[in-house]
Structures are given as C-alpha cells and as structure tokens.
Amino acid sequence: MGQRVRGVIAPGRGEPVRIETITVPDPGPGEAVVAVQACGVCHTDLHYREGGINDEFPFLLGHEAAGVVESVGDGVTEVAPGDFVVLNWRAVCGQCRACVRGRPWYCFDTHNAAQKMTLDDGTELSPALGIGAFADKTLVAAGQCTKVDPAARPAVAGLLGCGVMAGLGAAINTGGVGRGDSVAVIGCGGVGSAAVLGARLAGAARIIAVDLDERKLTTARKLGATHTVHARDTDVVEAVRELTGGFGADVAIDAVGRPETYEQAFYARDLAGTVVLVGVPTPEMRLELPLLDVFGRGGSLKSSWYGDCLPSRDFPMLIDLHLQGRLDLDAFVSETIALDGVEAAFEKMHHGDVLRSVVVL
Structure with a gap:
C-alpha cells in the first residue's frame, strides 16, 4: 500500500525546491523504510537541483541522514525495525571484484532500493544519491542503513552519511x-x-x-x-x-x-x-x-571516494569516538531548520555562511 509523507522535491533545473506529498512503497526484498530524524543540507543536493549531476528530474533531495528503521523487506538481516541508523550511499555488493579481493570500500557495484518513490500522480522520483532523505520517511536498500549507538543526536550522526565522512x-x-x-x-x-x-x-x-x-x-x-x-x-x-x-x-x-x-x-x-x-x-x-x-x-x-570508507566499519567507530568526546561532530552543525528551510539553506551555503544546516524532522 505504501505511505504518503512530505518530501522536498527539485522539480526542474535551477527551479526552487518545494515540499510535495510523496508515496513511499512498503519495503520489498532487501529494502528498508526509515523514519528520517535529521538530514544535513549538502552541496551535492544543490548540484542535483542545478542539474549538475544528471537531468533525471524530479529529484527527491537529501542524503546526509540519520533515523530509525520502521520496516524491512524479505531477506533483510543487517537491520531490524527500531534500529537507529545512519544512511550511506554506497551499499556494498559483497560480490564484485573489489569486494572479493577484500577491498569493499572500493565496491564497483553498489546498489539502491529497487522500487521507486513517487509523487501523487505516479511520477517516479530520483532520490539524491539513492537516498532521498529530505522527507519524513524514505525507502532505501537495507545495506544503506548502518546501525550506530542511539545515544548520538540524529543531527550530528547523520553528517557521517556524506560530507564529514568524506573529509x-x-x-x-x-x-x-x-x-x-x-x-x-x-x-x-x-x-x-x-x-x-x-x-x-x-x-x-x-x-x-x-x-x-x-x-x-x-x-x-x-x-x-x-x-x-x-x-x-x-x-x-x-x-x-x-x-x-x-x-x-x-x-x-x-x-x-x-x-x-x-x-x-x-x-x-x-x-x-x-x-x-x-x-x-x-x-x-x-x-x-x-x-x-x-x-x-x-x-x-x-x-x-566517500573517504574510502566502509560504513559498517567506520560509522559505529566514529560515533563511539564522538560519544567519548574525542570527535567534535557538533562543531559542524551551524543551524537546525525545518523541512521548509532547505531553499534558504542553499543560499546560506552558497555564500559560505554555514558549515552545515541540518533539517530536523
């Protein structure tokens, strides 16, 4: 049946983003639905809006996110409903030539959810980096979910999903x-x-x-x-x-x-x-x-590439360092905003006024 939730859409090249009602399908085999708690506003999202990545509009923006797994599809063993996770955009396959040589951080066949989220009229959305997390809920491949200590604030944990991990x-x-x-x-x-x-x-x-x-x-x-x-x-x-x-x-x-x-x-x-x-x-x-x-x-x-990270190895370790006071992730959060503040956050980012604006849902 799926669920109808809010999401931030980039409708066309250079057009302002807007909030639309989107449909998130129930998870199929190997997929998970995540209730998004926070998502950072990254330069990559702006590149998508400007058509700098590709022209597969409309995009469901947002990818630097943390949240709670709501439901999983058949065959999912990595995570379970209730797990606090950071989303990643390189779910490793475990079978390509990089993975079998013991270098999964170079995986050449990373994957995303097979199903598409849609607008009310059935228009398929292209989720940014296969995630699309400027939304109340999103559908991802289960391998894109990395379980971490829930003691971490979602607004800082999600930053490991892209920019902070890359650096x-x-x-x-x-x-x-x-x-x-x-x-x-x-x-x-x-x-x-x-x-x-x-x-x-x-x-x-x-x-x-x-x-x-x-x-x-x-x-x-x-x-x-x-x-x-x-x-x-x-x-x-x-x-x-x-x-x-x-x-x-x-x-x-x-x-x-x-x-x-x-x-x-x-x-x-x-x-x-x-x-x-x-x-x-x-x-x-x-x-x-x-x-x-x-x-x-x-x-x-x-x-x-993505800081040559292996999310299953690096995310939990870095969250633990943060909780020990040895890794100041809070320093990257310049402001927290609502879902309707993404367009203004792009402008602040363009002018260098913030390190990260973080949408908190």
Whole structure:
C-alpha cells in the first residue's frame, strides 16, 4: 500500500525546491523504510537541483541522514525495525571484484532500493544519491542503513552519511595520515574542515588549513589546524613549504576540486608525499602538469571516494569516538531548520555562511 509523507522535491533545473506529498512503497526484498530524524543540507543536493549531476528530474533531495528503521523487506538481516541508523550511499555488493579481493570500500557495484518513490500522480522520483532523505520517511536498500549507538543526536550522526565522512576518510583512510605527519588541507568548507579534524585525530603534528574565507579558517583552527593560510593574498605553495621546513607537507588534500587547487596540492607536498583529491570537479575541468614533475616528485596521487570508507566499519567507530568526546561532530552543525528551510539553506551555503544546516524532522 505504501505511505504518503512530505518530501522536498527539485522539480526542474535551477527551479526552487518545494515540499510535495510523496508515496513511499512498503519495503520489498532487501529494502528498508526509515523514519528520517535529521538530514544535513549538502552541496551535492544543490548540484542535483542545478542539474549538475544528471537531468533525471524530479529529484527527491537529501542524503546526509540519520533515523530509525520502521520496516524491512524479505531477506533483510543487517537491520531490524527500531534500529537507529545512519544512511550511506554506497551499499556494498559483497560480490564484485573489489569486494572479493577484500577491498569493499572500493565496491564497483553498489546498489539502491529497487522500487521507486513517487509523487501523487505516479511520477517516479530520483532520490539524491539513492537516498532521498529530505522527507519524513524514505525507502532505501537495507545495506544503506548502518546501525550506530542511539545515544548520538540524529543531527550530528547523520553528517557521517556524506560530507564529514568524506573529509575524515580523505585524511585517515585515503591519505593515510600518521602520527607526526604534516598535512595541508586546501579548502575548508564542510569536507575540508572534516579533513582537518581527521588529521588531528590521526595524530598529525602540523595541520595547515588553506582557504579564501577567514571565517572558514577560524573554524579550521577550532577543529585542530595548527596554522592557517589565507589564499587570496598568499602564494599557497610557498606558504606551506615555509611552514614545513622548506619541504612541503607529507599529505596535501584538495577539498575544492579545481585544477588550480589540485596544482597547489601537487606542488605543496614533500617529495614522495601524497596528494588526495576529495573535492569533486565538474566535467569540463582539465588538468595539465609536466609529466617529468609527476615522475620526479614521486609519491602518490589519489582520489578519495566517500573517504574510502566502509560504513559498517567506520560509522559505529566514529560515533563511539564522538560519544567519548574525542570527535567534535557538533562543531559542524551551524543551524537546525525545518523541512521548509532547505531553499534558504542553499543560499546560506552558497555564500559560505554555514558549515552545515541540518533539517530536523
């Protein structure tokens, strides 16, 4: 029969979002219905609204979410009704060549719910990142639900579902930051700030935050940056080298995803250092580097997919660290808003006024 609930819809390219009544089907085999308690407003949702991901409108936006499992379909063993879960957009298959080689965080065949949520007139919705959590309830693949300690506030727990996990993982998982390392993070929005926090958690000795916005640099300091570089009036590469004994950082993280910031990260790292790209480029962007420099500087050039996380491993561990007071997830919540505040939150995000607005249902 399904249920009729409220959801935030992006009806067409660049059009303002609006709240519509949507139908959430009963869960089929391998699926779960989750009552959403909180969902962060992420740049990816804005990209969907602007048509920057694809043109499969209308979209049901929202993906950075936590809530309670309401019901499950046949064959579901991972979670049960009543479980408090963080939603993830990479439900691993367990059978592809990455999974069978013991690298499920690279899973090449992640999946979503088979059924579609719809508008009242039967129009099928495309859920953002296969989740669609700006809604009272949503239908997902059961593998997209990761059970965590219910003592965590939904408004902070849900942030692990995307941006915060991407940044933390870029430092810890992809970059392999270790004790005593030097780290440069270029771009200190939500993802970059999380990378700063991840570097601190991993024991980095020197953490250099780089941005054009002094407000973001102030936040980065609070999260663990030992030094900051204002990129507007400073040669970023030279500044990072000066702060690292003239050598460059052991790990340089590009949390912006533009050719110019990637080039800064490339040259701001030490010889045999690591570059991590976690900011998402747009399709038309191109990069040109001297191949001799790529060879001569050695080290690793890596892209970070979702912080190379394995939700079943990483989410519960990070929530436990948060509850122990060792991981300040509350610092990322700039404001809590109602479901009808998403459009205004996009505007604040565009102007850099917030790290995260979080919809609380």
